[in-house]
Amino acid sequence: MILIVAEHTAGKLAKSTLEMVTAARESGREGPVTLLVLGQNVAAVATEAAAVADQVLVADLPQLAAYNAEVWAAAATQIAQEGEAHTIIIGGSRSGREYAPRVAVKLDAPYLEDAIALGSNGAALQAQRYTYLARVTETVEADGTVVVTVKPGSFAPAAPAATPGEQYDVELDLPAPRVQVTGRSVEKSSRVALTEAEVIVTGGRGVGSTENFTRYVEGLADAIGAGVGATRAVVDAGWRPYAEQVGQTGKTVQPKAYIALGVSGAVQHLSGMGKSKNIIAINKDAEAPIFKVADYGIVGDINEIVPALIEASRK
Amino acid sequence: MNILTLVRQVPDAEARIKISGQTVDLEGATLVIDGMDEYGVEEALRLRESGAPVEQIIALAVGPKKVEDALRTALAMGVDRAIHVETDEKYDAVTLSRVVAQVAQAENVTLILAGGQETDWDSQALGAASAERLGWPQLTWTNELKLDGDTLTGRHDVDDGNESFSATLPAVVTTQQGLNEPRYPTLPNIMKAKKKELRKDDPAAYQLQGKVRSVNAEIQTRARRNTMIDGKDPQAAAQQLLELLRNEAKVIA
Ligand SMILES: Cc1cc2nc3c(=O)[nH]c(=O)nc-3n(C[C@H](O)[C@H](O)[C@H](O)COP(=O)(O)OP(=O)(O)OC[C@H]3O[C@@H](n4cnc5c(N)ncnc54)[C@H](O)[C@@H]3O)c2cc1C
Ligand SMILES: Nc1ncnc2c1ncn2[C@@H]1O[C@H](COP(=O)(O)O)[C@@H](O)[C@H]1O
Numbered sequence: 001m002i003l004i005v006a007e008h009t010a011g012k013l014a015k016s017t018l019e020m021v022t023a024a025r026e027s028g029r030e031g032p033v034t035l036l037v038l039g040q041n042v043a044a045v046a047t048e049a050a051a052v053a054d055q056v057l058v059a060d061l062p063q064l065a066a067y068n069a070e071v072w073a074a075a076a077t078q079i080a081q082e083g084e085a086h087t088i089i090i091g092g093s094r095s096g097r098e099y100a101p102r103v104a105v106k107l108d109a110p111y112l113e114d115a116i117a118l119g120s121n122g123a124a125l126q127a128q129r130y131t132y133l134a135r136v137t138e139t140v141e142a143d144g145t146v147v148v149t150v151k152p153g154s155f156a157p158a159a160p161a162a163t164p165g166e167q168y169d170v171e172l173d174l175p176a177p178r179v180q181v182t183g184r185s186v187e188k189s190s191r192v193a194l195t196e197a198e199v200i201v202t203g204g205r206g207v208g209s210t211e212n213f214t215r216y217v218e219g220l221a222d223a224i225g226a227g228v229g230a231t232r233a234v235v236d237a238g239w240r241p242y243a244e245q246v247g248q249t250g251k252t253v254q255p256k257a258y259i260a261l262g263v264s265g266a267v268q269h270l271s272g273m274g275k276s277k278n279i280i281a282i283n284k285d286a287e288a289p290i291f292k293v294a295d296y297g298i299v300g301d302i303n304e305i306v307p308a309l310i311e312a313s314r315k
Numbered sequence: 316m317n318i319l320t321l322v323r324q325v326p327d328a329e330a331r332i333k334i335s336g337q338t339v340d341l342e343g344a345t346l347v348i349d350g351m352d353e354y355g356v357e358e359a360l361r362l363r364e365s366g367a368p369v370e371q372i373i374a375l376a377v378g379p380k381k382v383e384d385a386l387r388t389a390l391a392m393g394v395d396r397a398i399h400v401e402t403d404e405k406y407d408a409v410t411l412s413r414v415v416a417q418v419a420q421a422e423n424v425t426l427i428l429a430g431g432q433e434t435d436w437d438s439q440a441l442g443a444a445s446a447e448r449l450g451w452p453q454l455t456w457t458n459e460l461k462l463d464g465d466t467l468t469g470r471h472d473v474d475d476g477n478e479s480f481s482a483t484l485p486a487v488v489t490t491q492q493g494l495n496e497p498r499y500p501t502l503p504n505i506m507k508a509k510k511k512e513l514r515k516d517d518p519a520a521y522q523l524q525g526k527v528r529s530v531n532a533e534i535q536t537r538a539r540r541n542t543m544i545d546g547k548d549p550q551a552a553a554q555q556l557l558e559l560l561r562n563e564a565k566v567i568a
Binding site for chain 2: 009067069070073093094095097098099100101102104105106108109110111112113114121124126130131132133135136137138139140141142178179180181182183184185186187188198199224232236242243248249256257266267268274275277278279280282284286291292293294295296297298299300301304305307308309311312313
């Protein structure tokens with residue numbers, strides 16, 4: 001079987017889970033597409049999962065109330081072994097990519113990370129992924145039982161099937177977590193999820209200040225109905241939450257239009273947005289690297305151009 | 316205690332990338348120690364300087380001959396000695412973790428510092444894979460770390476924000492930007508580094524059998540329109556951009 005560890009937050013199945021179901025169906029590997037739901041009080045999630053999968057395995061346990069890498073790795077491995085899964089698909093989130101290698105080592109299986117496409121070549125599973133700061137697209141393959149993580153936003157979300165899959169409860173023998181969590185802070189952007197926005201307005205250091213970010217970046221985003229992104233420089237300066245960061249160490253986005261205001265276009269930033277369908281840049285420095293990847297560029301001062309844009313787009 | 320810091324060599328972020336055959340060809344590219352690994356080296360040095368009973372800091376790299384340069388950088392920053400498993404073969408993280416685990420055991424290591432994410436492969440996997448092989452816990456994406464006795468505390472990024480944590484050694488910690496500001500090797504330290512031990516290990520001793528094959532690599536660049544608009548007249552520039560976005564690119568209504 002193909003085993004997918006479902007991702008869910010706040011009692012809802014995550015979009016990434018629907019994407020993993022598509023990845024499983026496109027992988028060319030045989031057997032039922034099985035979603036494993038790990039957590040506590042996850043009955044609603046399991047029902048949502050059943051709508052898209054051939055079968056759902058549910059581990060509804062108090063020990064699974066909070067994510068822990070070792071616990072998740074143990075759970076996924078046990079189910080993979082008992083169900084003789086030959087393909088184990090895990091989300092390309094931070095947590096997914098943290099425990100997936102542990103599952104691969106436990107199963108002594110090859111690990112293909114951050115796949116953007118999956119397919120089979122005979123018995124081998126092939127995966128495409130970006131490397132070298134997303135400048136290179138590489139294809140790799142491995143045989144036998146394979147552990148894969150899937151890059152969020154790379155596959156179309158699966159639609160519900162005509163008949164929902166069966167649900168089964170499973171038993172697990174779990175280790176005690178060894179890392180104690182002593183505090184948490186959740187950083188949320190108040191706006192449209194970046195990875196889902198069709199148009200994104202991103203502000204860089206050139207925007208000047210927190211106040212200007214609100215005025216120009218949020219102002220333009222509101223005027224044209226867009227999501228809001230930020231560069232690392234802006235996040236490091238504390239102007240915006242990390243949830244809005246785009247780039248190598250932030251989110252990867254691929255909107256129809258990406259509008260960069262006062263962004264220089266460092267390679268680490270480009271690796272997160274370089275695949276956008278249209279890139280629009282406004283920067284006062286005609287030599288800024290962002291212009292090299294831009295479809296449309298305005299050389300000018302944000303303080304003058306953006307108010308004019310907001311004004312004109314309202315007309 | 317002994318600390319193992321993993322070191323990998325990557326092309327400079329600005330380096331031009333070319334492909335020959337099925338893979339990326341780094342011939343002629345400027346290669347440097349990965350920035351993420353500099354954080355690891357720096358953190359090991361800081362733990363020692365902050366009074367932790369660190370006996371030895373050992374840097375480990377698996378890779379071709381040139382990787383020596385990255386290890387020399389680590390030595391010049393202040394690690395005590397280095398181990399180089401010299402091979403031209405490129406291994407996946409699950410396979411490489413065998414080397415890390417064996418070296419950690421042979422050298423009585425109780426803390427491993429690895430890079431969070433490479434600028435080349437970006438697999439974020441070796442730290443976790445090594446932790447699993449050793450049966451140790453791991454802390455990824457760490458941007459704050461303290462060691463008191465054998466208790467590690469700190470802060471790291473998680474899916475939707477960050478967490479403070481506490482864990483007991485032995486453990487694997489992976490780094491990220493913000494953890495520290497790596498020092499530059501000074502000239503006297505660069506000179507001293509030349510005399511430090513850089514041990515060469517035969518890869519055959521680790522019985523490595525790669526699990527992942529490269530099939531193909533391509534540089535895909537999207538052709539961009541590169542239409543430039545002069546911003547001297549902001550109103551006209553804004554008008555023109557909006558028209559292009561509406562009528563040519565058709566991305567806004
Ligand atoms: C390991 C690593 C990971 C990283 N990950 C990320 C990441 O995930 N995301 C990310 O974004 N960065 C990342 N970075 C940082 C990256 O290298 C850059 O430092 C960062 O992207 C720069 O942000 P910026 O463009 O906002 O700022 P700057 O580079 O300072 O650029 C500001 C731009 O604004 C322009 N400007 C200034 N004033 C005005 C004005 N009034 N009107 C118009 N234009 C103006 C300037 O000409 C300049 O081009 C990473 C770096 C490292 C080493
Ligand atoms: N060949 C290697 N030799 C030594 N350390 C490595 C090697 N490959 C990866 N690492 C370490 O593992 C980290 C993560 O690498 P990766 O799992 O490839 O993203 C790097 O930052 C290094 O610290």
